[in-house]
């Protein structure tokens with residue numbers, strides 16, 4: 001249908017980004033193709049630690065899934081998006097396809113090394129999330145392409161992640177966020193790490209220097225501080241109603257440190273609850 005309707009047609013998933021844009025007349029699609037009635041598009045399947053999430057899976061279903069219980073960074077993200085109404089309708093496929101610089105899923109999926117399976121007239125292809133998102137609100141999808149599935153690889157033993165986002169109140173996008181994934185050799189020694197920031201660039205910011213500050217190192221307060229400082233330097237925030245550039249940089253440092261501490265504790269086998277941070281709490 002997308003091929004027949006042409007470039008001005010859009011697919012409708014949860015409608016939590018597209019419908020508000022249409023109400024504001026910022027989007028005026030010539031036709032909507034509703035994905036909600038296509039069977040087998042909403043699922044979460046786990047096999048040998050790999051997780052496959054259908055594009056039409058709602059944030060709320062991921063929040064409550066056994067997969068999110070095993071990979072708590074998925075829960076950190078899904079449980080904090082907006083409010084229950086948005087989480088009950090919004091989908092992970094719609095979120096990555098929208099490529100909103102303030103979206104919660106993209107930094108988390110990049111920290112996890114996830115891939116997007118796309119389908120279209122040219123067949124199916126699998127693209128790492130880091131390459132799928134080209135720019136703000138821009139992806140590799142062609143006009144007749146769809147996101148079919150998100151694939152999260154098995155991170156292996158002694159691996160864990162955490163995601164912390166700061167929001168002014170529940171149903172708004174983050175001011176800044178940090179997704180961290182660590183792989184430990186033992187309780188103290190880090191084998192590998194990924195730090196990805198959200199809302200402080202046109203696309204999620206991968207902080208290579210923060211990973212270098214942790215990789216192959218004994219994890220001390222000094223190493224954590226160096227990683228947080230690297231994140232502050234790598235952030236490229238814009239001043240807006242959420243705060244100044246300086247404020248957002250400071251926030252990035254705090255969020256990176258909190259996410260790192262939670263990820264490290266989880267990698268040691270501790271049960272750590274992580275929730276989004278809200279102003280004034």
Ligand SMILES: Cc1cc2nc3c(=O)[nH]c(=O)nc-3n(C[C@H](O)[C@H](O)[C@H](O)COP(=O)(O)OP(=O)(O)OC[C@H]3O[C@@H](n4cnc5c(N)ncnc54)[C@H](O)[C@@H]3O)c2cc1C
Nearest residue numbers: 011013014015016017018082090091094097103104147173
């Ligand atoms: C009040 C409010 C607060 C919000 N706060 C947050 C927040 O804090 N964090 C956050 O991450 N998000 C937030 N959102 C957005 C929410 O997460 C959306 O669910 C998400 O951005 C888009 O998913 P959707 O399923 O609703 O997509 P839709 O709105 O239906 O579609 C979005 C775009 O993606 C395209 N699309 C959808 N599915 C596919 C697919 N499978 N393949 C190809 N293209 C597709 C559509 O054509 C459209 O262009 C908020 C939304 C609202 C209304």
